Amino acid sequence: DTEVTQTPKHLVMGMTNKKSLKCEQHMGHRAMYWYKQKAKKPPELMFVYSYEKLSINESVPSRFSPECPNSSLLNLHLHALQPEDSALYLCASSSEEGHNEQFFGPGTRLTVL
Amino acid sequence: GEDVEQSLFLSVREGDSSVINCTYTDSSSTYLYWYKQEPGAGLQLLTYIFSNMDMKQDQRLTVLLNKKDKHLSLRIADTQTGDSAIYFCAESDYGGSQGNLIFGKGTKLSVKP
Numbered sequence: 001d002t003e004v005t006q007t008p009k010h011l012v013m014g015m016t017n018k019k020s021l022k023c024e025q026h027m028g029h030r031a032m033y034w035y036k037q038k039a040k041k042p043p044e045l046m047f048v049y050s051y052e053k054l055s056i057n058e059s060v061p062s063r064f065s066p067e068c069p070n071s072s073l074l075n076l077h078l079h080a081l082q083p084e085d086s087a088l089y090l091c092a093s094s095s096e097e098g099h100n101e102q103f104f105g106p107g108t109r110l111t112v113l
Numbered sequence: 114g115e116d117v118e119q120s121l122f123l124s125v126r127e128g129d130s131s132v133i134n135c136t137y138t139d140s141s142s143t144y145l146y147w148y149k150q151e152p153g154a155g156l157q158l159l160t161y162i163f164s165n166m167d168m169k170q171d172q173r174l175t176v177l178l179n180k181k182d183k184h185l186s187l188r189i190a191d192t193q194t195g196d197s198a199i200y201f202c203a204e205s206d207y208g209g210s211q212g213n214l215i216f217g218k219g220t221k222l223s224v225k226p
Contacts, residue, residue, distance in 0.1 A: 004155075042201055042216035043156065090155055101146070102214060104156040 004105035006091050012111045015081060021108045023074040023091030032074040033102065034066060035090040043090055049074060050096070081112045119202050119217035126225050131189040133220045135202030138183060147176065147187045148201040150219070156201065159187070189222075197224045 004025045013019050023032065031050045035043035048056035049068040063085075065077040074091055088109055092102040116138045125131045137145065143164045148156040162169045162176045162185070169176045175188040189196055202217040 006155075040219075042219055045214070088153075092156075101144075101158065101161060103158060104148075106155040109153070 004091055004093055004103050006089075006105035006108050008108060009106070010109045010111075012113065013078065013081065014113050015083075017081075018077070018079045020078065021076040021089055021091075021110075023076075023105055024072055025093040025103070025105075026072055027093065027103070028071075028095070029093035029103075030071060030096045031094045032068065033092040033094075034064075034074065034076050035092065035104075037088040037090055037107070039087075047076075078110075081110075083112050086110055086112045117202055117204055117215050117217035119200075119220045121218065122221050122223070124223045124225065125192050127192060127194055129192055131192045131196065131222055131224075133187045133189075133200050133202075133222065135185040135187075135217055136183055137185065137202070137204045137215075139204055139215075143204050145176075145178065145185050146201075146203040146205070146214070147174075148203060148216075149198045150201065151198045159200075192222075192224050194224045194226060197222055 007022045011019060033048050034046040036046055037043045045058050046060045047066045052068045052071055063080045067075040088107045090107045091105040094102045118136045120134060123131060123133060144161055146161045147159045149159050150156050160171050160174050160176055162178055164180060167178055173190045177186045185202060199219040199221050201219045203214045205214045
């Protein structure tokens with residue numbers, strides 16, 4: 001299995017809602033990432049988990065809360081988002097060995113009303 | 114700081130070769146990546162090269178690296194309409210912190226029939 005899967009594919013939420021994005025990989029990778037991508041822009045790194053521990057938080061607002069329940073799963077909990085948070089949220093994973101070859105999921109298209 | 118630059122647009126005719134260019138600034142040992150992103154989709158890793166290499170070929174893809182000028186190119190032979198996408202160049206530090214992928218702004222490749 002060489003895939004990174006993400007659910008849901010699309011999500012529409014209001015500013016008072018609480019929702020979660022999910023990401024899963026079964027490649028035995030020990031690093032997992034969340035990126036945010038706005039239209040016509042490159043992905044921006046949000047969080048990195050290494051061996052299930054948060055290793056990088058790129059000054060992301062606290063309304064985004066990551067969670068890594070085990071080495072295969074990565075969640076992103078969303079609460080009290082703003083319309084400007086609407087974007088494509090991408091999950092990626094990589095092996096801890098050698099270089100940082102990251103494999104991306106298809107993304108969740110989030111719209112905040 | 115590190116920076117990755119790409120031209121924003123490229124238009125070619127079907128069957129021609131496409132050459133997408135990228136420059137980077139990191140002078141340490143590094144991996145350089147090419148990712149493809151089709152509309153509404155995640156990023157697909159196409160190929161990568163380590164900074165001590167000059168060239169890498171994989172089927173229709175050829176990566177050339179000029180270390181002196183810190184210039185990377187991706188050549189797509191016999192370009193097809195299915196190659197229309199945005200192509201991101203990215204670099205990471207070898208052995209550096211997980212998640213430290215620096216993306217260029219992306220080159221939009223349009224292939225005309």
